[in-house]
Amino acid sequence: MRRIIVGANISQKIIVQTCLGNDVSNTQVLTISTYEKNQFQTYDIYRGKVEFRGNPSPIYNCHGLTFASRRTGIHESKEISKILQDDNYQEIIHPHPVLPGDVVLYFSDDGDVEHSGIVICKPDDTNLNIPVVISKWGKYCEVIHWANVCPYDSSRLRYYRIIDNDAKIEKIRLRDT
């Protein structure tokens, strides 16, 4: 029987590309140890405030959920910037409304993208203009939560959507020429 050592680098990469065909660096982690599972009780403080969805998975992280269809983990902020640029995401700035399907990015004070998710319920006056999002917390499971109810710093949220599909098509054409 193969012994799994916690933290050991048992992982692999798959091909993920942006709309323009640029490779996105990614890693599928294939181990989740008993020790890590035991540590998931850290999230118990959120029970009743959020809804946990599915089982813990090391294969993908939050960015993998948001940008890679849950197939793998994207572990570098520069890859997120590449996807936003190549796929022609645009930031949704107030007063334009945030809508379900928009991507939410959690920026840190140093500009790093610490967390990401997908908006599933639009914000309005009844919920203090805070949307409900689905995201993944580390190696734990997917979580449905208010954008500001999570272990990540939610003071610098930014929302993104692909708005101008004509421009996106033009980008792809330019690449092909």
Add this chain to the structure above:
Amino acid sequence: MMQKLKKLDLETLKSHYIVSNTPAYLYKYFRRDNSVQKLAEAASYSELEKIFNSKLKKKEKDLDDLVIIYALVVALSYHDYSKVRSFFEKLSDVDIEWLSNIKEIYLSSAEVTQYRSHNILYKPSQKKKLDAEVSNKVLNTSVEPTTSIRKV
């Protein structure tokens, strides 16, 4: 030497580890952790490296071991770049998830700062000349440009 590990706030570090989505997140929050900073102050780079190697040798590591390994690496990032650079460069060879990424983050965030110092001869005005003649002092005497490397 292992006593110094007691400075680590393992519960907080484990909670950072468990919510980490990226190596950059782990590195940043471990660096901000007071207990890691205290460990970095209390232990020399060679002590930290020795403990790191002994932790690596342990065959069946638990989560505490893993968090301690990351904490040791981050504590080393507070030490003098010229001393720990070779340690970080070898991290790619260590079979621990994210150590290779942390190596890249560390090496790319190191910043070379150059500064020079110049001779400044004190030239007193006529009014102050007398006082200056009495004190007859020359300020600043270092000559060679110096290079240091600072972690940001």
